[in-house]
Amino acid sequence: MNFTQKITLLGAHLLCGAWPLLAQTPKDSVATPPPSPKPAAKPVPELKFKFNSEGTLYAKLGFGSQLWTRVIENNPGTMVNGVPQATTYDVGIRRMRIFATMHLSTRYLLYIQMGTNNQSFISGGGTGTGTNGAGKKAPFFFHDVYNQFTIVPALNEQTQKANPFVLYSGIGLHSWNGVSRLSSASAWRLLTLDTPVFNFNTIEVSDQFSRQFGIFAHGEWNRFLFRFNANKPFATNLKPTVGGGAVDNNQGGKPSFAGYVDYQFLDKETRQNPFTTSSYLGKKKMLNVGAGFYTNQDGTMSQPTADQTRSHDIKIWAADLFMELPFGKKSNPMSFNLYSVLYNYNFGPNYLRTTAVMNAGVADPNFKGAIAKEGFGNAKYLLGTGKVWYTQAGLLLPKFSEKVRLQPYVTYAVKNLDALAQKGTFYDLGTNFLIDGHNAKISVQYSNRPLYSVENNRVFKRAGEVLTCVQLHF
Structure with a gap:
């Protein structure tokens, strides 16, 4: 059975399993009177402890988990747990988080986010056998820890009217990133099953899961929203x-x-908080345009000759557009969502990075065929010196059930990287099954990636994977 046949079979099982949830009970149009309207569902309550009657002083907790199942078409020559595998199936924790916001004064707050990422049966934890075997006991760490002060509040204390200029400043391990809207995207309010990852330009090299230590300022001026930071990147020392x-x-x-x-x-x-929403599910009418940058002097190094090394500045800029337009009947509206961004990356000559989320594969030493330059398992080229254009679009369909709402989407990325001889195109096709908005949803996605030849840096084949994400967040 080839990969396409396996995916078809998997889709049939998913559809059969989901049909009882999606189907509505037929109504007797003659004998049964029309049902009385159901009361609107109450929003999920916040776990919030208020310390004043206005609710401006509080401590709030939040929780979230994203659990994945996957069917991966591995890159050629992949071995998993010592066995050659063309296709790998797994279940894993993509993200698990605990959030805490403490606003004990109108002038300052403390924000903490902690959790774990990317644990599967063989990745994310230990590499041995037994008690701390492969994939077991994944690290639990702080993602964000920052203190923030109010410089100019949103509400004028004398007039009790909204200030046209608002300013906050803080310090710590934070996500008030630059470059683009998607560079600080909330993983819990995405249009897609996951981020494209290249939106975090220094991910897991000079940052910690897209965070750096530093000082930041953010706020608004009329209809402008802004954020700036000066950070100390995590130390890197790779040898060219x-x-x-x-x-x-x-x-x-x-x-x-x-x-x-x-x-x-x-x-x-x-x-x-720093995290931007990718889909408001039709609750807002949005049209934003933005631009950003990231720079780090002497952030990378190359070695042109055996006795000479050269440092290079990292210089990145981006421009983007975000749009969400509700339309249709007010009683049962639809919504169109679009985000598009152009990144210009300069990390120095021929800089190139791969990524492989929860990768289970390694090289099979006995494989005799052509292998991909990206590596094995689900590895793909992530980013590098060059340009990346990315667009995602989704459509929130009208309600046809009281239990679930559908939001199909598509993404398309073009990566034109200096170190490769050919542009690479990547795409995703997916659907969100919204059970309770972003609080409870199931996302199913097919992703397709190009693979590059070791001999000529050109695409020689493509590979795909099917992912399902079950998300709970509040």
Whole structure:
């Protein structure tokens, strides 16, 4: 049975399993009177402890988990747990989080986020056998820890009217990133099953899961929203090869600087935390345009000749557009969602990175065929010096059931990277089954990636995977 046949069989099982949930009970149009309207579902309550009658002083907890199942078409020559495998099936924890926001004064707050990521049967934890065997006991760590102060409050204390200019500043391990809207995307309010990952430009090299230590400022001025930071990147010390591309090496310890500004043409957002929403599920009419940057002096290093190394500045800029337009009947509206961004990356000559989320595969030493330059398992080229254009679009369909709502979507990315001889195109096709908005949903997605030849840096075949994400968040 080939990969396509396996996917067809899997889809049939998913459809059969989901049909009882999606189907509605037929109504007797003659004998049964029309049902009385059901009361609107109450929103999921917050776990919030208020310390004043206005509710402006509080401590709030939140929780979230994203559990994945996958069917992966592995790159050629992949071995999993010592056995050659063309296809791998698994279940894993993509993300698990505990959030805490403590606003014990109108002038300052403390934000903490902790959790774990990317644990499957063989990845994310230990590498041995037994008590701490492969994939077991994944690390649990702090993602965000920052203190924030109010410089100019949203509400004028004398007039009790909204201030046109609002400013906050803080310090710590934070996600007030620059470059693009997607560079600080909330993983819990995505349109798609997951982020494309290249939106986090230094992910897991000079940052910690897209966070760096630093000082930040954010706020708004009329319809402009802005954020800027000065950070100390995590230390990197990769050694370049002679004649090879630049690699992450910031041993000089220079700070990084980043920022992002967007203008809101229609409805306004409130950003009480760093994380941006990718889909409001038709509750807002949005049209934002933005631009941002990231720079780090001497952030990478290359070795043109055997006795010479050269440091290079990281310089990144991006421009993007975000739109969400509700339409249709007011009693049962639809919503169209679009996000498009262009990244211009400069990490130094021929810089190139791969990624492989929860990768189970390694090289099969006995494989004799052509292998992919990206590596094995589900590895793919992530980003590098060059340009990446990414677009995602979704359509929130009208309600046809009281139990679930559908939101199909599509993504398309074009990566034109200097180290490769051919552009790479990546796409995803998926659907969100919204049980309770973003609080409870199931996302099913097919992803397709190009694979590059070791001999000529050109695409020689493509591979795919089917993913399902079950998300609970509140």
